[in-house]
Amino acid sequence: MSRADPKVAPLRPKRKCPECGRPSERASYPFCSPRCKAVDLNRWLAGRYVIPGPEAETDSPVDDE
Template identity: 80%
Template sequence: MTDKPEGVVTPLRAKTSCPECGKPSVRESYPFCSPRCKAVDLNRWLSGSYAIPVRDDEDEDSDGNSEAG
Protein backbone atom coordinates (compact mmCIF):
# COMPACT_ATOMS: atom_id res chain seq x y z
CA MET A 1 0.00 0.00 0.00
CA THR A 2 0.96 3.66 -0.15
CA ASP A 3 1.83 5.96 2.74
CA LYS A 4 -0.70 8.65 1.66
CA PRO A 5 -3.48 9.67 3.99
CA GLU A 6 -6.92 8.56 2.88
CA GLY A 7 -8.67 11.02 0.54
CA VAL A 8 -5.48 12.60 -0.85
CA VAL A 9 -5.47 12.61 -4.63
CA THR A 10 -2.29 12.82 -6.70
CA PRO A 11 -2.68 15.31 -9.58
CA LEU A 12 -2.47 13.77 -13.05
CA ARG A 13 -0.24 16.52 -14.43
CA ALA A 14 2.31 18.79 -12.86
CA LYS A 15 1.36 22.39 -12.15
CA THR A 16 2.37 24.71 -14.97
CA SER A 17 2.36 28.43 -15.45
CA CYS A 18 0.14 30.25 -17.94
CA PRO A 19 1.94 30.69 -21.28
CA GLU A 20 0.49 34.22 -21.59
CA CYS A 21 1.10 35.84 -18.20
CA GLY A 22 3.01 33.31 -16.09
CA LYS A 23 0.40 32.92 -13.33
CA PRO A 24 -0.46 29.38 -12.17
CA SER A 25 -2.82 27.60 -14.56
CA VAL A 26 -6.30 26.50 -13.51
CA ARG A 27 -8.15 23.35 -14.44
CA GLU A 28 -11.10 25.08 -16.16
CA SER A 29 -8.92 26.80 -18.77
CA TYR A 30 -5.78 24.62 -18.76
CA PRO A 31 -2.99 25.44 -19.61
CA PHE A 32 -4.03 29.06 -19.11
CA CYS A 33 -4.87 30.87 -15.87
CA SER A 34 -8.15 32.39 -17.09
CA PRO A 35 -10.56 32.50 -20.02
CA ARG A 36 -9.07 35.91 -20.89
CA CYS A 37 -5.55 34.51 -21.43
CA LYS A 38 -7.05 31.62 -23.40
CA ALA A 39 -8.87 34.10 -25.67
CA VAL A 40 -5.73 36.23 -26.11
CA ASP A 41 -3.80 33.16 -27.28
CA LEU A 42 -6.59 32.11 -29.66
CA ASN A 43 -6.72 35.62 -31.12
CA ARG A 44 -2.97 35.52 -31.79
CA TRP A 45 -3.34 32.24 -33.69
CA LEU A 46 -6.32 33.46 -35.70
CA SER A 47 -4.74 36.83 -36.57
CA GLY A 48 -1.53 35.19 -37.81
CA SER A 49 0.75 36.52 -35.06
CA TYR A 50 1.97 32.98 -34.47
CA ALA A 51 3.50 31.15 -37.41
CA ILE A 52 5.12 27.77 -37.79
CA PRO A 53 8.45 28.19 -39.58
CA VAL A 54 8.70 26.49 -42.95
CA ARG A 55 11.94 25.31 -44.53
CA ASP A 56 12.09 24.41 -48.22
CA ASP A 57 13.29 20.89 -48.83
CA GLU A 58 16.87 21.17 -50.07
CA ASP A 59 16.82 17.71 -51.68
CA GLU A 60 14.23 18.78 -54.29
CA ASP A 61 16.34 21.75 -55.34
CA SER A 62 19.59 19.79 -55.67
CA ASP A 63 18.34 17.21 -58.22
CA GLY A 64 17.23 19.87 -60.71
CA ASN A 65 13.68 18.56 -61.16
CA SER A 66 10.87 21.05 -60.96
CA GLU A 67 7.29 20.20 -59.97
CA ALA A 68 5.96 23.23 -61.88
CA GLY A 69 6.43 21.55 -65.21
Protein backbone atom coordinates in the same frame (compact mmCIF):
# COMPACT_ATOMS: atom_id res chain seq x y z
CA MET B 1 -9.21 10.48 5.50
CA SER B 2 -10.55 13.77 4.19
CA ARG B 3 -10.19 15.11 0.68
CA ALA B 4 -8.24 18.18 1.82
CA ASP B 5 -5.54 16.10 3.49
CA PRO B 6 -2.38 18.27 3.42
CA LYS B 7 -0.18 15.15 3.28
CA VAL B 8 -1.47 14.10 -0.13
CA ALA B 9 0.40 15.64 -3.04
CA PRO B 10 -1.52 16.66 -6.16
CA LEU B 11 -1.32 14.27 -9.10
CA ARG B 12 0.77 16.72 -11.06
CA PRO B 13 2.16 20.17 -10.35
CA LYS B 14 0.32 23.15 -11.77
CA ARG B 15 1.83 24.50 -14.95
CA LYS B 16 2.37 28.17 -15.54
CA CYS B 17 0.03 30.01 -17.89
CA PRO B 18 1.82 30.51 -21.25
CA GLU B 19 0.46 34.07 -21.46
CA CYS B 20 1.08 35.60 -18.02
CA GLY B 21 2.96 33.01 -15.95
CA ARG B 22 0.36 32.56 -13.20
CA PRO B 23 -0.63 29.00 -12.18
CA SER B 24 -3.07 27.40 -14.64
CA GLU B 25 -6.65 26.62 -13.72
CA ARG B 26 -8.53 23.44 -14.54
CA ALA B 27 -11.45 25.22 -16.26
CA SER B 28 -9.22 26.99 -18.80
CA TYR B 29 -6.20 24.67 -18.89
CA PRO B 30 -3.37 25.32 -19.78
CA PHE B 31 -4.25 28.96 -19.19
CA CYS B 32 -5.06 30.68 -15.90
CA SER B 33 -8.25 32.38 -17.08
CA PRO B 34 -10.64 32.67 -20.01
CA ARG B 35 -9.02 36.04 -20.77
CA CYS B 36 -5.56 34.52 -21.35
CA LYS B 37 -7.16 31.75 -23.38
CA ALA B 38 -8.89 34.35 -25.61
CA VAL B 39 -5.66 36.35 -26.03
CA ASP B 40 -3.87 33.23 -27.27
CA LEU B 41 -6.72 32.35 -29.65
CA ASN B 42 -6.66 35.89 -31.06
CA ARG B 43 -2.94 35.55 -31.77
CA TRP B 44 -3.55 32.30 -33.66
CA LEU B 45 -6.39 33.83 -35.69
CA ALA B 46 -4.35 36.95 -36.49
CA GLY B 47 -1.53 34.78 -37.87
CA ARG B 48 1.09 35.80 -35.32
CA TYR B 49 2.09 32.20 -34.65
CA VAL B 50 3.88 30.98 -37.76
CA ILE B 51 5.82 27.80 -38.30
CA PRO B 52 8.74 28.63 -40.59
CA GLY B 53 9.03 26.53 -43.70
CA PRO B 54 11.45 26.26 -46.58
CA GLU B 55 12.06 29.33 -48.71
CA ALA B 56 9.61 29.62 -51.57
CA GLU B 57 11.20 29.11 -54.96
CA THR B 58 10.79 31.94 -57.41
CA ASP B 59 9.61 31.13 -60.90
CA SER B 60 12.43 32.21 -63.16
CA PRO B 61 12.73 31.47 -66.86
CA VAL B 62 14.94 28.48 -67.55
CA ASP B 63 17.45 28.72 -70.36
CA ASP B 64 17.43 25.55 -72.47
CA GLU B 65 20.58 26.52 -74.31
